[in-house]
Amino acid sequence: MGDAMVQVVGGALVDSLERPTRLLVARRTAPPSLAGMWEFPGGKVESGESAEQALHRELLEELGVSVVLGAEVRGPIAQGWALNDRAAMRVWFAEVARGRPAPLEDHDELRWVSLDGDDVERLPWIPADFPIVAALRGHLARTA
Numbered sequence: 001m002g003d004a005m006v007q008v009v010g011g012a013l014v015d016s017l018e019r020p021t022r023l024l025v026a027r028r029t030a031p032p033s034l035a036g037m038w039e040f041p042g043g044k045v046e047s048g049e050s051a052e053q054a055l056h057r058e059l060l061e062e063l064g065v066s067v068v069l070g071a072e073v074r075g076p077i078a079q080g081w082a083l084n085d086r087a088a089m090r091v092w093f094a095e096v097a098r099g100r101p102a103p104l105e106d107h108d109e110l111r112w113v114s115l116d117g118d119d120v121e122r123l124p125w126i127p128a129d130f131p132i133v134a135a136l137r138g139h140l141a142r143t144a
């Protein structure tokens, strides 16, 4: 896995970084192969940007919110979590600092899902996201 991997960043928006009880999930509209699947809002890091800058930019573009970033949900590789053979994603917890999330771009629905029980895992996520969702819940269980 070298520099050729596209770096994607995603936000695990929770209602409160201090006491997270709900996660914001977003349903993609494109491409057709991913439309209808749930994901972490975010996107590709552009040249000249840090991963964190890219995440702030994407969340503002896609959801219309400014956020405070919390801990990273670390994956098994430096680039985070492999999504496919071309891209990997780093994911951070985040809390809305300004604005109210709305599906402005790339999504047709946003949903705040309870982190209690298995509602989150039951959603039809992009398949590559399931290990990230599991790690996120593990992280929350350890820090609760």
Ligand SMILES: Nc1nc2c([nH]c(=O)n2[C@H]2C[C@H](O)[C@@H](COP(=O)(O)OP(=O)(O)OP(=O)(O)O)O2)c(=O)[nH]1
Pocket: 008, 009, 010, 034, 038, 039, 040, 041, 042, 043, 044, 045, 083, 087, 089, 126, 128, 129
């Ligand atoms: N944002 C996001 N992308 C994900 C997730 N899981 C996953 O496999 N992906 C894939 C889908 C895409 O192939 C890629 C991210 O691309 P994107 O289309 O969201 O990026 P972008 O907003 O910068 O889009 P563009 O400028 O290339 O149109 O990563 C996820 O949870 N969130």
